[in-house]
Amino acid sequence: MKIVFMGTPEFAVPSLEALIDEFGVEAVFTQPDRPKGRGKKLAMSEVKEVAVKHNIKVFQPENLKKSRENIEELKSMNPDFIIVVAYGQILSKEILDIPKYGCINLHASLLPKYRGAAPINWVIVNGEKVTGNTTMFMDEGLDTGDMLLKSEVQVTDSMTAGELHDILMKQGGELLLNTIKGIVDGTIKRTKQEDEKSCYASMLSKETGRIDWNKDSKQINNLIRGLNPFPVAFTNYNGEVMKIYEAEVLNENTNSKPGSIINVSKKGIKVATASGVLLIKKIQFPSKKPMYVEDYIKGNTIDKGDIFTS
Structure with a gap:
C-alpha cells in the first residue's frame, strides 16, 4: 500500500501515526515552516515533526497546485491513496486524479453540515448536540465530495472547542484506517452529499x-x-x-x-x-x-x- 499524507496541525498527527503503524507512509506534504513564538523563529508543523521522527520524506510547497516539480514527484510515486487531514491547501483536479483509489479527506463534522475551515468551533457556538468526523472522496469543491464513513460524538453543555478538538483528533485515525480497508475490499458505499442540507463553518477572526x-x-x-x-x-x-x-x-x-x-x-x-x-x-x-x-x-x-x- 503506497500512501501519501497531506496535513499540517496537531489535529492531523494521530491520523498520520495510525497510517504509519498500519500501512507505512511514502511521503508527507505539509505547510512550509512558519515563524512562531515571541522570537519568531522558524518552526516545523506538528505533522513535519512526526514525519522527520519516522524518516519519511517531507515536501513543503508554498502552493502545491502551482508547483510542477512537486506534482511530477507525486505522479512518480504512483500512490494508492492520498490522505488529507487539515492540510490547508486546495488540491487541483490534476492532483486529485493521481492516486489509484483516490484522495480521501478526514473532515471534523458530520457532513454535509459545517463544511469549511472551523467546524469544531461553530458546532459549539451554534449549540449543536451531536457532531463527529466524516471521511470522503475529495473533489474540486470545498468539502463537497462523496461521503464514506462517519463517527459521532455527543457535545455536552460544558464542552469547549479545545476538548472537542482532542476527542475528534483521537478518533480520526481509526476512521481513516477503516475507510481505506473498506475502499480496498469494496465494502464501503459512497454517499452523495445533499447540498441543500449543508452549512458553512467560516474562518474565525x-x-x-x-x-x-x-x-x-x-x-x-x-x-x-x-x-x-x-x-x-x-x-x-x-x-x-x-x-x-x-x-x-x-x-x-x-x-x-x-x-x-x-x-x-x-x-x-x-x-x-x-x-x-x-x-x-x-x-x-x-x-x-x-x-x-x-x-x-x-x-x-x-x-x-x-x-x-x-
Whole structure:
C-alpha cells in the first residue's frame, strides 16, 4: 500500500501515526515552516515533526497546485491513496486524479453540515448536540465530495472547542484506517452529499469573539465555549479588553440592563444578559495570564453595577 499524507496541525498527527503503524507512509506534504513564538523563529508543523521522527520524506510547497516539480514527484510515486487531514491547501483536479483509489479527506463534522475551515468551533457556538468526523472522496469543491464513513460524538453543555478538538483528533485515525480497508475490499458505499442540507463553518477572526450582551445567556456561553482556547470571546471593561475563557448559565432572571454586573464573588462575576444571567468564571486582561475570578479579585477590583460593553 503506497500512501501519501497531506496535513499540517496537531489535529492531523494521530491520523498520520495510525497510517504509519498500519500501512507505512511514502511521503508527507505539509505547510512550509512558519515563524512562531515571541522570537519568531522558524518552526516545523506538528505533522513535519512526526514525519522527520519516522524518516519519511517531507515536501513543503508554498502552493502545491502551482508547483510542477512537486506534482511530477507525486505522479512518480504512483500512490494508492492520498490522505488529507487539515492540510490547508486546495488540491487541483490534476492532483486529485493521481492516486489509484483516490484522495480521501478526514473532515471534523458530520457532513454535509459545517463544511469549511472551523467546524469544531461553530458546532459549539451554534449549540449543536451531536457532531463527529466524516471521511470522503475529495473533489474540486470545498468539502463537497462523496461521503464514506462517519463517527459521532455527543457535545455536552460544558464542552469547549479545545476538548472537542482532542476527542475528534483521537478518533480520526481509526476512521481513516477503516475507510481505506473498506475502499480496498469494496465494502464501503459512497454517499452523495445533499447540498441543500449543508452549512458553512467560516474562518474565525478576533472579531468573532466580541460578546453581544443583548443575546441570551446560553448563546453567549456557547460563544465562550466555542472560542476556547482560540481566538477567545471578549468584552470591554473600563476601557480594557477582558477575555472570557469559562462561564456558566445560571437558573436566574434579572431586570438589569444587559451587560450589567449584578454581583462579584469568589464564584465569579454575575452578568445580566438579554435573557438570563451568566456567571463568568475565568478571565484574562491584557499582559496578564488567564485567571479564575476568585484569584483575580484578591488583588484587583471589579465593581457591582458596572457595565460590560461590546
